[in-house]
Amino acid sequence: MKYKTKEKLISVGLLSPTIIGLGIxxxxxxxxxxxxxxxxxxxxxxxxxxxxxxxxxxNFRNIFTSxxxxxxxxxxxxxxxxxxxxxxxxxxxxSVFLNDKPKGHFIFQNIYLFPMAxxxxxxxxxxxxxxAPGTEDFPRGINLLLTNIGLENLRWGWFxxxxxxxxxxxxxxxxxxxxxxxxxxYTMAMWLAGLRGIPEQLIEAARIDGASKWxxxxxxxxxxxxxxxxxxxxxLAHIALKAFDLVYVMTGSGxxxxxxxxxxFMFETTFRSNRYSDGAAIALVLLVLVGVLxxxxxxxxxxxxx
Amino acid sequence: xxxIGLLAIFLSLALVFGTAGIAEANEVExxxxxxxxxxxxxxxxxxDVFEENYPEYEVINSAVAGGAGAQAKxxxxxxxxxGNPPDSFQVHGGAELMYTYVEPELMRPLNDLLEEWGYMxxxxxxILEMSTHDGNIYSIPLNVHRSNVLWYNVDMLEExxxxxxxxxxxxxxxxxxxxxxxxxxxxxxxxxxxxxxxLFETYLAATLGPENYxxxxxxxxxxxxxxxxxxxELLDRTIDYVNTDHASLDWQGAAELLVEEQAVxxxxxxxxxxxxxxxxxxxxxxxxxxxxxxxxxxxMVITDTFGLPVGAPNPEGAEAWLETVASVEGQDAFNxxxxxxxxxxxxxxxxxxxYLQSSMDDFxxxxxxxxxxxxxxxxxxxxxxxxxxxxxFITDRDIETTQEQLDxxxxxxx
Numbered sequence: 001m002k003y004k005t006k007e008k009l010i011s012v013g014l015l016s017p018t019i020i021g022l023g024i025x026x027x028x029x030x031x032x033x034x035x036x037x038x039x040x041x042x043x044x045x046x047x048x049x050x051x052x053x054x055x056x057x058x059n060f061r062n063i064f065t066s067x068x069x070x071x072x073x074x075x076x077x078x079x080x081x082x083x084x085x086x087x088x089x090x091x092x093x094x095s096v097f098l099n100d101k102p103k104g105h106f107i108f109q110n111i112y113l114f115p116m117a118x119x120x121x122x123x124x125x126x127x128x129x130x131x132a133p134g135t136e137d138f139p140r141g142i143n144l145l146l147t148n149i150g151l152e153n154l155r156w157g158w159f160x161x162x163x164x165x166x167x168x169x170x171x172x173x174x175x176x177x178x179x180x181x182x183x184x185x186y187t188m189a190m191w192l193a194g195l196r197g198i199p200e201q202l203i204e205a206a207r208i209d210g211a212s213k214w215x216x217x218x219x220x221x222x223x224x225x226x227x228x229x230x231x232x233x234x235x236l237a238h239i240a241l242k243a244f245d246l247v248y249v250m251t252g253s254g255x256x257x258x259x260x261x262x263x264x265f266m267f268e269t270t271f272r273s274n275r276y277s278d279g280a281a282i283a284l285v286l287l288v289l290v291g292v293l294x295x296x297x298x299x300x301x302x303x304x305x306x
Numbered sequence: 307x308x309x310i311g312l313l314a315i316f317l318s319l320a321l322v323f324g325t326a327g328i329a330e331a332n333e334v335e336x337x338x339x340x341x342x343x344x345x346x347x348x349x350x351x352x353x354d355v356f357e358e359n360y361p362e363y364e365v366i367n368s369a370v371a372g373g374a375g376a377q378a379k380x381x382x383x384x385x386x387x388x389g390n391p392p393d394s395f396q397v398h399g400g401a402e403l404m405y406t407y408v409e410p411e412l413m414r415p416l417n418d419l420l421e422e423w424g425y426m427x428x429x430x431x432x433i434l435e436m437s438t439h440d441g442n443i444y445s446i447p448l449n450v451h452r453s454n455v456l457w458y459n460v461d462m463l464e465e466x467x468x469x470x471x472x473x474x475x476x477x478x479x480x481x482x483x484x485x486x487x488x489x490x491x492x493x494x495x496x497x498x499x500x501x502x503x504x505l506f507e508t509y510l511a512a513t514l515g516p517e518n519y520x521x522x523x524x525x526x527x528x529x530x531x532x533x534x535x536x537x538x539e540l541l542d543r544t545i546d547y548v549n550t551d552h553a554s555l556d557w558q559g560a561a562e563l564l565v566e567e568q569a570v571x572x573x574x575x576x577x578x579x580x581x582x583x584x585x586x587x588x589x590x591x592x593x594x595x596x597x598x599x600x601x602x603x604x605x606m607v608i609t610d611t612f613g614l615p616v617g618a619p620n621p622e623g624a625e626a627w628l629e630t631v632a633s634v635e636g637q638d639a640f641n642x643x644x645x646x647x648x649x650x651x652x653x654x655x656x657x658x659x660x661y662l663q664s665s666m667d668d669f670x671x672x673x674x675x676x677x678x679x680x681x682x683x684x685x686x687x688x689x690x691x692x693x694x695x696x697x698x699f700i701t702d703r704d705i706e707t708t709q710e711q712l713d714x715x716x717x718x719x720x
Contacts, residue, residue, distance in 0.1 A: 043687065048387060048410040068694055132554045135490060138568050140551075160553035162701045252497045255553040256701040257694075271380045273687040274406070 091187025124249030334623035339378035348644035400682030445613035447649035493569035495555030512600030525720030
């Protein structure tokens with residue numbers, strides 16, 4: 001056997017488990033989900049008996065006429081935007097400060113990164129305690145803190161508030177804060193790794209030319225870190241779309257769905273209501289949303305590679 | 307290299323035969339969602355009775371954790387679909403059993419067994435009715451919980467010179483008096499949605515009466531009935547008396563408000579009594595109870611039952627298990643620990659505490675109404691649409707729209 005053919009065989013052999021696994025468990029199941037979203041498996045009997053009547057886009061009509069789904073979709077979009085902006089701002093600021101290697105930078109770096117090691121379930125539980133509003137006479141969490149320092153007027157319902165600014169439900173603020181707390185350290189770590197790769201001389205030269213700290217950041221560091229920032233945005237965006245566990249544990253769907261997201265609705269539709277086809281339709285909408293974010297990024301990086 | 311390959315083959319074969327070997331003839335797999343403290347203890351008591359009476363069998367206790375069985379039900383359905391049912395499993399009597407398991411023909415009728423054991427006449431007839439479809443009984447009721455209970459903090463009520471209300475007028479008078487003194491009258495924790503529906507269904511039973519309430523689930527009475535409007539109006543009035551942070555608490559958080567003297571009343575099923583006892587509260591001294599106004603003589607019921615799935619690997623063992631579940635001995639071992647009452651009417655009263663005894667008295671006399679919020683009255687899909695509708699109602703309080711939505715959701719099923 002020629003060396004080249006042998007090498008090819010080995011590489012195919014090594015890759016095949018992954019390819020088969022992906023083929024079945026990702027693409028096969030996506031196809032299956034598409035199939036289920038077009039049949040009438042909205043009760044358990046049809047599913048168990050394997051009765052597959054094609055109903056076209058009925059299931060999509062069901063979910064797009066559901067106020068809960070529309071509210072959840074808007075919530076998720078606002079959550080995504082504010083979560084990304086918040087995590088990037090805090091993460092980048094921290095990384096720039098830590099890059100100057102202040103005293104104890106190593107300790108701080110780990111402290112900031114630490115929340116990422118905790119699961120959303122734990123974060124959700126703890127932030128639920130923190131943001132639980134309590135009542136007027138018996139405030140809890142942050143409201144209790146505000147009472148004790150004499151700022152009673154700043155107390156509000158946090159994630160139980162049903163008010164909104166336009167389409168934005170203010171109850172989401174509590175969830176967004178929790179998510180930013182968890183992922184800004186991660187953004188920091190990504191940025192910090194990139195910053196370490198920027199040659200010292202470049203910044204030194206800028207400094208000699210009289211550039212201010214802000215100029216160095218905005219004219220040198222930020223443009224050079226564009227690729228890393230983009231990766232961070234993509235990563236954070238798909239985390240935002242899959243924030244099921246955080247929302248489910250921390251607030252549930254909330255009064256009048258103020259903190260609902262489609263991922264939670266999908267779970268409840270499929271596994272509590274046994275409406276498998278509606279659930280599949282919601283899952284596909286989520287898949288398309290993730291696709292909208294990730295596919296341009298993949299195309300972009302693929303072009304850059306070749 | 308070759309040795310490693312042989313070892314790998316040997317190990318995978320061992321795995322295949324090993325797993326096949328697990329389902330030995332003398333093992334009986336029992337599936338439930340009883341994993342929390344008192345519940346698990348109760349299940350273990352029942353298993354003890356079983357293993358004493360049938361020493362030839364050994365129980366595999368495969369319980370899946372998670373409140374009210376939300377996760378366990380998903381696992382159970384997956385196992386059914388995959389053709390890998392346990393020998394016997396916990397299921398709520400009523401709609402959950404019918405729509406999810408009986409209709410797709412996954413269950414075996416048990417009439418012959420009940421007759422053979424001579425237990426046919428020992429059960430409350432109406433409770434057996436909830437396990438029955440076309441004359442066939444598909445599961446054995448083990449315990450009964452009541453959901454239309456109004457719990458209160460005895461000291462707080464006395465302190466304000468008030469008494470537990472018997473009618474809605476009285477209830478709102480008491481609520482007003484408490485609110486005027488700066489006390490939260492009613493504790494609610496509807497973070498998980500169902501407690502709000504739970505409250506609403508007790509009002510429904512009150513305004514419709516048991517007959518019309520039960521007829522709702524047969525499709526004989528529609529949701530456009532004036533009784534439904536009335537129940538929504540009562541719920542609307544009630545919201546003004548509820549703790550403002552209800553959306554951040556679960557049912558236990560609401561019960562805790564009573565213990566911490568932050569609220570006086572709460573409407574919850576009698577599993578709340580288990581919570582009160584766990585914090586060393588004494589019945590009639592610390593906590594008191596009455597039926598939700600207008601539901602006296604009406605027993606809103608949730609029953610846990612065990613059934614025999616088609617294709618159970620060890621049907622003889624499952625039958626022996628079901629005999630234990632159906633026996634007085636089994637029911638009396640399980641229920642006092644669980645804090646529920648037996649589905650049989652001939653159990654030994656002395657083993658039960660004051661609350662449970664009063665519940666047993668009501669159970670033998672009252673009209674039974676199945677609970678929606680706990681899956682006994684309606685299919686699960688309808689239950690969760692109702693949860694969503696009532697959840698919106700708690701905020702928007704639009705009676706007309708809500709009634710239309712209820713009617714529309716129900717019209718898909720009845």
